[in-house]
Amino acid sequence: MTATSAATGSSLWTACPGCRSPMYGEHFRRSLRVCPECGHHDRFGARERIAQLFDAGSVSPLGAAPTVEDPLGFADTRPYALRLRQAREGTGLEEAVLCVTAAVRGLPVVAAVMDFAFMGGSLGCAVGERITAAAEHALATGTPLVLVTASGGARMQEGSLALMQMAKTSQALADLDDAGLLTVSVVTDPTYGGVAASYATLADVIVAEAGAHMGFAGPRVIAGTIGQALPAGFQTAETLLAGGLVDGVRRRAELRPLLARLVGAAAWAARGRPVPGEWRTSAPPLVTRPEELPERDAWATVTLARDPGRPTTLDYASCLLDDFLELRGDRVAGDCPAIVGGVGTVDGVPVVLIGHQKGHDTRELVARNFGMGSPQGFRKAARLMRLAGKLGLPVVTLIDTPGAHAGVEAEAGGQAHAIAENLRLMSRLRVPVVAVVTGEGGSGGALALGVADRVLALGNAVYSVISPEGCAAILWRDASAAPQAAGALRLGARELLRHGVVDAVVPEPDGGAHQDPSLTARLVRGAVTRALHDLVPLAPDDLIRARRRRFRLFGTRR
Structure with missing residues (x-):
């Protein structure tokens, strides 16, 4: 259900993609595109996600080294080079991840935010290089790294070079472990394949946005392979939580304060681990x-x-x-x-x-x-x-x-x-x-x-x-x-x-x-x-x- 203003041509009403309940478009936008009726979380783009999570005016883009564009000369129904050009024109992004320096409630972070609208958020050489460069910047500056994932998996059009990005990004997170720097992964819908099997699940704290799905193989692949119906709730955030695979499930509006608390805890050691002097006499x-x-x-x-x-x-x-x-x-x-x-x-x-x-x-x-x-x-x-x-x-x-x-x-x-x-x-x-x-x-x-x-x-x-x-x-x-x-x-x-x-x-x-x-x-x-x-x-x-x-x-x- 969509009503349109005759004067502006803009959409006034929309329907929830989950329950199809009608909602006034501006209210839906202000609620971060979360349905008040069923709680469905509509997908966010990378720019929207960055604006929601981080302090206004604190965001600066991070660059990355150039990477090969079409290493295989791949073509299916369309040449890969054409798919890339169309994805860039459709999203306004250079690649499926946007990496920035930012702050959350005044505390500095490095963030790598994926966008599913860009070729299904697939992990190719350019995405792997950007994620790795973001982690290296976090390492050089002693700053926590926040990852927001949304991906169908490794990019098939780049073959084995895409596969190698799983190891490359995992190594980058291992360096942050060795340096004692906090890593947080925010899993959004969907997160699958090579992303789920690398940096998305290697963070210190993994939080799934409500309604997210995550797994190595997608449900259609699994169902087709084993030839049977999948159980209710398969690969949902709530099932992942019950299975011990994520630290929590949070609604979209809860993610920013959660990040602030985690980053604030990590900042204490960098400040010299101060404790109140009055603790000296605090014992009963x-x-x-x-x-x-x-x-x-x-x-x-x-x-x-x-x-x-x-x-x-x-x-x-x-x-x-x-x-x-x-x-x-x-x-x-x-x-x-x-x-x-x-x-x-x-x-x-x-x-x-x-x-x-x-x-x-x-x-x-x-x-x-x-x-x-x-x-x-x-x-x-x-x-x-x-x-x-x-x-x-x-x-x-x-x-x-x-x-x-x-x-x-x-x-x-x-x-x-x-x-x-x-x-x-x-x-x-x-x-x-x-x-x-x-x-x-x-x-x-x-x-x-x-x-x-x-x-x-x-x-x-x-x-x-x-x-x-x-x-x-x-x-x-x-x-x-x-x-x-x-x-x-x-x-x-x-x-x-x-x-x-x-x-x-x-x-x-x-x-x-x-x-x-x-x-x-x-x-x-x-x-x-x-x-x-x-x-x-x-x-x-x-x-x-x-x-x-x-x-x-x-x-x-x-």
Whole structure:
């Protein structure tokens, strides 16, 4: 449905390409061409995308070296040279990507923005050269790189030279990894083939615009190859998110503030990693000597540690951090709901927060698998820790789990491997790590987030090699002996402090953390910021040396 002004000949009304609902054209344009009825995101060109994402007046084009135009002398129904000329005339672009320097909320970036209208956004020599040159400019200037992808894949008309652009651009992103520079990929509809299998999926953070599709082979190719119908939601942004392949799915209007938060976090290290001086005195009264803690019944402490009213990691994220951007997925097999993580700031200092996530009622507990992490969860945690290491951001982990998930799927997915990899990774992470046991610290599932420079525990937290029930079932051969096992395991804060497993205990409000979650969160925030005040200025080699010595000495006579 399209109505036209007789006076101007301009379109006044249009129909949503998704649901066909009629919309006033100017309103559709102001809503960034997103349908208010069905949420369909109409395709954006490169210039429109740049205007939407970056500060007005901040954009300058980036040049690139000349490339071969028609290396094969290719012709199908039309000569390739003619197709190129028509694409340039139709879009006003030289190629399928527009590379610029720009700013997002005042923070400098280099951006490479693809345009599907130019020969399906295909990756040829000129596109590969421009992407690579943009990455090299980001490297030379120490600036984050933002990639906005829209492509059907490598350009067939340029043959094997187009294929080589996948390796060329991937090398360029590897150089940015080595230099510790942030890369962000915004996947738009569609992103396929050689682009999806190279720079689009190599970024530190991958965000899919709502409605985007991404994959290596397109659905028509797959359906024709395997000869069967494809499942609903195949290759959609939402399916990619559930499969752990992207960090998030965002509506178009949300992309600019998201980029600003990520780029702002990366800029902190470049500013010299400053921390507020008031953090020196931010810690609440902490207990560092075991005799200062009362002797408590072990089973009663376990019960308090498991109380469903205790704050969860997401509760702490909303109180501990001034903002929080959750990042999801292990980029391999899925997104584990029992372990959450992302980037946030504390008094302007960016941190990567990772923790076990339980819930406050049966529905939440079941949805979060009672805080028992899967291999996907531990791999997600490892991915976020590597991101923190690359960008020089402190890591804060919150431990509250009965243990790692024990099940057929977890074992098939490499549960032991995933936990072991986290232990090794954390032992040599070159940024400060502060761990807080907020509830249950169960076995290897807890330790996978616990190899830290400072380990704190709440007053009613527990930390043990096994749950009391598990210990009772194995050694007493009677699960009802769990209270006895709890006492024998000496898993409360007093014993943890005595053995040096934790450095300090954060006293809880009267009756437990669940009685005053807000106060508990403030106490944890103060303890964490004081620890970071001491740790952030330390050299990475000194951090690693002290952390490894800490764990090296456990079990020896000191």
